[in-house]
Amino acid sequence: MKRIGVLTSGGDAPGMNPAIRAVVRTALCLGMEVFGIRGGYRGLAENNLFQMNSRSVSGIIDMGGTILKTIRFPEFKEKKTREKAYKNLRGNRIEGLAVIGGDGSAQAASLLSSEFNFPVVLIPASIDNDLYGTDSTIGFDTAVNTAVDAIDRIRDTATSHERTFIVEVMGREHGNLALEVGLACGAEIILIPEMTIDWDKIVEELENQKIQGKSSSLIVLAEGAGKAREVAERLQEKLPKREIRVSVLGYIQRGGKPTSATRNLATKFGVEAVKMLNEGHHGSMVGLKGMEIVRVPLSEVISQSKSLSLENLDIVRLMDI
Numbered sequence: 001m002k003r004i005g006v007l008t009s010g011g012d013a014p015g016m017n018p019a020i021r022a023v024v025r026t027a028l029c030l031g032m033e034v035f036g037i038r039g040g041y042r043g044l045a046e047n048n049l050f051q052m053n054s055r056s057v058s059g060i061i062d063m064g065g066t067i068l069k070t071i072r073f074p075e076f077k078e079k080k081t082r083e084k085a086y087k088n089l090r091g092n093r094i095e096g097l098a099v100i101g102g103d104g105s106a107q108a109a110s111l112l113s114s115e116f117n118f119p120v121v122l123i124p125a126s127i128d129n130d131l132y133g134t135d136s137t138i139g140f141d142t143a144v145n146t147a148v149d150a151i152d153r154i155r156d157t158a159t160s161h162e163r164t165f166i167v168e169v170m171g172r173e174h175g176n177l178a179l180e181v182g183l184a185c186g187a188e189i190i191l192i193p194e195m196t197i198d199w200d201k202i203v204e205e206l207e208n209q210k211i212q213g214k215s216s217s218l219i220v221l222a223e224g225a226g227k228a229r230e231v232a233e234r235l236q237e238k239l240p241k242r243e244i245r246v247s248v249l250g251y252i253q254r255g256g257k258p259t260s261a262t263r264n265l266a267t268k269f270g271v272e273a274v275k276m277l278n279e280g281h282h283g284s285m286v287g288l289k290g291m292e293i294v295r296v297p298l299s300e301v302i303s304q305s306k307s308l309s310l311e312n313l314d315i316v317r318l319m320d321i
Contacts, residue, residue, distance in 0.1 A: 001119070001278050003033040005049065005094045008066040009040035009073075009101035009108065012254055013125040013139025014146075015262040016066040016100055021057040022270025023098050023123075028054055030278055035094060040101070041108055042073040044085040049092055061263055064142075064255045070101070076108050079115075086116045095119065096277035098270075102126035102137070103302075106285065110298040119282035121273040122298060125266075127253060130174040132304040133296035134287030138269060141261040143170070143253045144180045151185040154247055155218060162215040163243040164206065166232050170253050171222035177253075179312040182220035189217070190316055191231070193224030194308055203238045268293055 006023045008016050020036070027034045036056070038048045060067055075081045089097065096119040099109045106122050113120040124131045127143035147169050158165040171177045175192025182190035188209060191197055202219075209217055221228055228246045236244050258266065269286045272293050276282060287296045 001032060001095045003035065003092075003094050004096040004098060004274070004277055005035045005037050005044075005089065005092075006068070006098045007037035007040050007044060007100070008068045008070045008125070009099060009105040010070060011072075011102060011126070012065050012070050013102070013127050013137070014064045014142035014254070014256060014258040015138035015266040016070075016125050017057075017060040017063045018258060018263045018266035019100050019123050019125065019138055019270040020066065020068060021060055022267040023274055024052050024057045025054055026271045026274040030274065032274075032278070035092060036068050039069050039071045040073055041076040041085065042071050043069075044088060045073070045076070045081050047088045047091075049088075062257050064257060066100075072104075082111060082115060086112065086118060089118065096121070096282065098123060098273045098277065100125050100138070102128070103131055106131065106298060106301050110283075110302050113283040113298060119277055119280070120298075121276045121282050122285040122301070123266075123269045123273050124285055124287065127177060128171055128174050129176040130306055131285070131301060132306045133285055133294075133301050135290065136265060136288050138266045139258070139262060140177070140180075141265075142256065142259045143177060144184065145259055146253050146256050147177070147181045147249055148184045150249055150252065151181065151218070151220070155185065155216075158216040158218060158245075161243065163245050164217040164219065164235075166219045166221055166228045166244065166246050168221045168223055168228035168246070168248040170249075172224040174306075175222040175225065175308060178220050178222035178225075179308070179310075183312045183315060185218065185220070186319065187218045187220040187316060188214075189219040190313060191219065191221045191225040192308075193222055195225075197226060197231070199234060199238065202235065206235075206239065206242070
């Protein structure tokens, strides 16, 4: 393989830039030419490509976001759009593609690979850590640390004013981020999309905490489980004497410098993705199982759901005394 492309797609995640850097420099070391594709799959459909060299990725290992930019592009679901993208790849003599992104990117990568028998490798990047086949995705560790840092500050205020704080973190469909963040910051209650909210149980837990002598409480809420203000209003009705406040962390969880763990994972994934393309092992995703880098067929990634470990909830209950 002599020429490959690289793009970032879907929601941005810290660590995308270190992954781009690893792809470019590994490919160059293997004697390949590398073309960056601006704006994800839309850039591919619009033929927005440029050649990259080692200096193209200098100084980006500590940068959040993505130098290639990323745009959500639902039009890629249309066969004619994918055909246009494929023709652009062939027209530029690109023989393989590294896609850096999450679940939507995986779906698109699988279609591009299966429909046109085109070599594609997915590098999983998502702050939600919701892709099947890998223990961790690029950006997850950074997002957890960003949220924990913010919640530590909120905890100071909650303790000082003897308040209950509901902190909403990202996670429309999955509660991985909320579970990890809630455990790390000592939350008393974690609410996730995978479980129906039991209002009576929450009220009982908050009342028990008061009996135990706790003057403040922290609830970490994944956005898919409910909106923080609505949850606060519901609890305020049931606990009229309690001061309940809300904080929505929002997009700060996507930004910032990637942690060392994120940078290292992104670099290892990027190197492996290029090796896979060079070896003819494509139609797959790079993943992490324990301490081992693995290769997972895209057909498995898009057809199966990542199981959620609820052990953190049990640990939170143990700590809530």
